[in-house]
Amino acid sequence: MIAAMPLELQERVRARHALDGLPTVALLVQPTPVHEMAALRQALGAGPRLLIKRDDLIGFGFGGNKVRKLALVAARAKEEGCDTLMTTGAVQSNHARVTAAVAAHLGMHCVLVLNGSPPQAPSGNALLDALLGAEIHYVASRTERSVAMGALAERLAERGHRPFVIPLGASTSLGALGYAQAIGELVAQGVVPDVIVHSTSSGGTQAGILAGCAIYDIHPRVVGISADEPPEVLAPFIRTLVEQMGGLLGVPGPALARELEPEVDAAFVGAGYGEPTPASCEAQSLVARTEGVFLDPTYTAKAMAGLIAYVREGRFDDSQTVLFWHTGGLPGLFASTGHPSP
Ligand SMILES: Cc1ncc(COP(=O)(O)O)c(C=O)c1O
Incomplete structure (x- = not known):
């Protein structure tokens, strides 16, 4: 089991209230869109229903997580x-x-x-x-x-x-709470996927998603496709962040992180951070050509390469809904030198 065990009802209510009340600079136009990727699904020869959450369209400062x-x-x-x-x-x-x-x-x-x-x-x-x-x-x-x-x-x-x-x-406990809030946004959009796939690197996005799932009482499998770090490094860090987030929300950290085993897959990093792989290049062009959606080379292309491989290998059930969380990074497409970094 990947997600945290349900918090007590009272704890969930308290945490949601705390999340809603966090002081915020109004930068986002919310909610970011969620749409179907039917053409990508068809190009992959069916498989699970595919959705995408477009945090690349956040807008402010070229957007992203x-x-x-x-x-x-x-x-x-x-x-x-x-x-x-x-x-x-x-x-x-x-x-x-x-x-x-x-x-x-x-x-x-x-x-x-x-x-x-x-x-x-x-x-x-x-x-x-x-x-x-x-x-x-x-x-x-x-x-x-x-x-x-x-x-x-x-x-x-x-x-x-x-x-x-x-x-x-x-990727501090406070920053990660932005993604716990994002799960509230997703649930309010009426979207409750069976699986969430996203890029992970410094761990805050995944920690926030996992905490948000516990707080909003949804239990998707959350797969972080690593851009660099191995699971041995990232998973314990993510767990610690989730525990610390509890402290900011007035719920016991150990309860928020109860039975949490963050799933991090580093099989798509290739030769190294920011180095394109044949699979990430294929993901970039396939998603552009089927959906008109751009992926950045360092993070989202590798995460999408992971999703595509999982579909092809039959690692999802055809009855499932898999949501790809687009975390932005698009200026990296126009970088002529160096590699984007967290
Ligand atoms: C575009 C993009 N996606 C995903 C990530 C990974 O997010 P996190 O660092 O919260 O794990 C980053 C930053 O590292 C990023 O810039």
Whole structure:
């Protein structure tokens, strides 16, 4: 069993109330559409009913899953009287781009610590970061990011600024609650799938979906197709995030995470993070040609490659409804150098 055991009724009511009351920056036009992918299903020679939830169409800052997380995280930064949003990622980070867009929208300064070299001619997310006026610092490797960010935050504070440091991917318990709310949105749309398939990387999206399923008392199988990390790393992290989310909602964390075994499949990463695979390239063109829907190379193409493989291998039942959660990342399609990153 993949989803959490049902919470007590009272706990669910309390958690839903808390989710509805979370301070939020109004960035989203909700609900994002859900539609049938009948032509894709036909191209795959039948199989389960296929739906897609279009968080790529969130709109703000080119959309994607980071907008749901940052709507909550930025509200906390404002509450704390901060004047600067700081975060980290690689040169083509979707999360960095959305953070820069939120900061601009709120009249805040944005500092990004990115691993990689400054691009000669910025493209994709790097181009958008520049347009948004973010202050960008480059470090050579992923491992240097947090230390550099901490040092910069200290320097800013010494100069009288109030920086708010957002960890990688905004995958904190607060950020992840954006996806618990998203499950409420899905249920209000009248959609209760048997399976949800989505891209997973820093774990917040999957943690939020799993917590939301427990809170809204729906029990789909939730399959996170990894863009990089193996299940041994991601699954325990996701579990911990879900437990911590309980604390923010006034329900016992262990109850929210009860019997939770996050399902993470790293079989579609290929040669590495951001490296296209034959299956991810096929998924991108098949979905574009059958549905007119674009997938980004790093996250959603690999997640869709997973869904397609599962259908072809008969790993879903034909009577099931499988929902693909499109998590955005589309500026990555226009990146001429480097690879998008969380
Ligand atoms: C487009 C896109 N999809 C999926 C993910 C994975 O989400 P998470 O980091 O919450 O696991 C990310 C970021 O890492 C992303 O940018």
